[in-house]
Amino acid sequence: MAYQLDYFAVIKAFFMPFNLFFLLLFLGPVAIAVFVAYRTINRYRIAILLASVAIPILILSLISFPEVGSGWxxxxxxxxxxxxxxxxTIQLPEARVELVESSGSWQTTLRINGSGKPGLAIGWFKLQNGKKAVVFRHLHHAKMVVLEYQGEFYILQHPGVEDLYMELIARGAKPTGL
Structure with missing residues (x-):
């Protein structure tokens, strides 16, 4: 059983859920270049249009590669x-686990070290309850799994996380009220 992101899932996380800032960040340069190309001499129009499309795609590609393969x-x-x-690696017989609402005290408040996009958050985060945790959140889901192992906290949140919770308990993790 696994949940790992491929390249297209990472790209999708830029735009899902919809975020106007990220949309403008990547489509803004294209719109400006189209406007400039429309007002310039013909020989430059093709070069400006190609650059306006290629540069945002190149940037999106380069900043997405580190997240490919993220998951569990x-x-x-x-x-x-x-x-x-x-x-x-978490040894399940030594871990404590709980399925909680994503709107509770385990919400992230500050990214300490990692990456964040509208639909993807990975790395170290400070939580609303004051604790620090490793977070893997993909496409905002209503529930999340919180694990405690050797004094560290881990949060997994993605569609289908309820099945992971049941499987963790079946494989020896101790359900508890974290």
Missing amino acids: NLDRNSLKIKSPPVLT
Whole structure:
């Protein structure tokens, strides 16, 4: 059982859920270039249009590669979490786990070290309850799994996280009220 992001899932996270700022960040240069190309001499129009499309695509491609492969992989008695810059393995018999609402005290408030997009948050975050945790959040879901292992907290939030919670308990993680 695994949940890992491919390249297109990372790209989709820029635009889902809809965020006007990110849309303007990538489509703004295209709109400006089209306007400039319309008002300039013909020989420059093609070059300006190609650059206006190629530059945002190049930027989007380059900043998306580090997140490809992020997620988790569940082995027999361990859970491997890749949430750059964190790569960790949790031994399930020693872990405590809880399924909580995403609107509760386990919400992220400040990114300490990692990456954030409208539909993807990975890395170290400070939480509303004052704790620090490794977070993997993809496409905002109503529930999230909170794990505690060796004094560190880990949060996994994505569609289908309820199934992960049931599987973690079946493989030895202790359900508890975190």
